Amino acid sequence: MSAAAAAPVAGARGRPRRAWLALLPQPIAVLLGFVAFAVWLSVADLTAGERTTLNTDTLLSLMREHLALTFVSALIVLVIAIPLGILLTRKPFVKVSGGILAVANFGQAAPAIGLIVLLAFWLGFEFRAAVVALVLYAVLPVLRNTMIGLQSVDARLVEAGRGMGMSAFSVLMKVELPLAVPVMLSGIRTALVLLVGSAALATFIGAGGLGLLITTGVNLFLPRVLVSGAILIALLALLIDWLGRLVEHVARPKGL
């Protein structure tokens, strides 16, 4: 019996190492990308017009703006979507979950650029409008994955918890949420990647971000500026995707 029981343990120990190894290539590739870009930036023969945007200070501040847009929106998304997702899987609210999901779906189905511009007319051409639009755009994956994660927890485990005298809240905190974490985190990662990409659109309402490189490149026909913007956004998205995977890996409950 002990031999039979030992087998899955060995399997469990072997698996994480492979998972860690699988996490390695992505940051290395991203790092190489950044290094290559930095090298190109320092040696490339750029015109004065290109230099006004393609210099370290401007690029760093644009990147900072971009990340600010991303993370502020992401934070708001989490604060809205996770509690809402929890609420919508509780018995009294299950009935309205269909309607709320439809609204969230609408947010994502609407073209992000249209959403941003429309909101800008209402909230002003600034950071705030961009954040609201981005939040609407990214709320669905987190909301949906929170709900799916909670719904996929075996109902018998919830019953076992209640049967032992755990309160509904304690079952939620100690059983349902920990078990839903992997699915929820993958929704959060999806949302983050969406946000990094669509934060580029904030430039259309003057809210800054790396999208500025792209609009500048298009408007002034500076292909190298345009491509730089695209590359930096892609590298940033890959980096954040990797960070998300890292968190998923670390936060995955043991024993699953």
Next chain:
Amino acid sequence: MSRTDSPAVPSTGDVSGKAIRLEQVTKRYPGQASPAVDGITLEIPAGKIVMLVGPSGCGKTTTLKMINRLIEPTEGRIVLGDDDVTDIDGDDLRRRIGYVIQAGGLFPHMTVATNIGIVPKMLGWSKERIAARVDELLELVSLDPATYRDRFPRELSGGQQQRVGVARALAADPPVLLMDEPFGAVDPITRQRLQDELINIQHELQKTIVIVTHDFDEAVKLGDWIVVFSEGAHIVQYDTPERILAEPANEFVENFIGSGAGLKQLTLSRVGDVDLEEAVVASPGESGAEVLARAKAAGHNHAVVVDERNRPIAWPSTRQLSRLTTVPSTVDDDLPVIGSGATLNDALDTMLVSSAGAALVTGRRDSFIGVITVEVVMEAITRARKAAAVAADYTPVGTNTGPLDALPTSTAGSLPTADSEAAPGGDARPADGGRP
């Protein structure tokens, strides 16, 4: 509550369980015409195993879950020991009642020790006390604490998970244990072993255990008392396994028992409980002729060869003995051996397979204690049938008083209904003397 022990099932040791009483408990779901559980009054004696059996959807699980109020009853009272627990806080109540579900219901993200320690932790026990209790409970369910304490459920077999589930339910030493199809998800061999273990644990702890099952054989094997339900949790019969097998209340119960009621009685008696036959015992190295002479003197056709620790190793016939000069020490692997804790059913099976018409019985540490034969088994059956036919002078109350009652519910007992279908709401105490 006036509770007397049935003479058929004498209590041994200290009873740590509490009696449970459901008083006219009804559960109605909105939008359903007939109630899921209809005015059930059920008395569950302290320190006994009571099995709730019936076809699927008959309300037996609902009845079980109303005891710990996982399902809130629509009407009626629930009394645990001397306390009316109908209106106390449900979570509080459930911490005082162990609950085991199919496949154990262990939390996969917690170790075995954490799983077992959940209720003690909620009750505010110290870490050291919880750790000690966890080890004690793992020992109780035959799992080595050092090996299993820090494992995750995924790393356990189905049977081991179920054991941890039982340990978890017993963690805070609750007087009552509720089990919902506890052994439904394991293979038959593991199930049998878990059932035997539960019997042993119950022998030690004397809890009040209520088990829901759809497996009548399991009910017969584990139950001190069996409640047979029909639709709407109508109690058709509430009696000891012996009496239900010997005298089913009506055709519904008969159908539910299925064929082979006689054979099922074999699962009620253990090999250790019957009078075994003696045997001529020999040790390796003795002279064959001498052993033969002893066997002949005793009128036996076989002699049992045991090793230095009294474990049977061979079972030569007199004919074989007559050909031997000394008794050899070779071990016969096909020896029909059965433990004294096995049921007569298992013993019979072993005998039939071995073709010897008999089997060797071993007790503690596999030491030889006697021989069981088909005649011994037959005699035990006859005796059991006779004993069961005599009405027990105590049976717990189990009735329905719902509006659907076709029959007047008198406590003075009732006749089996002329209606062959399940007698809805009929008083389920045929033992009380209403029988011709």
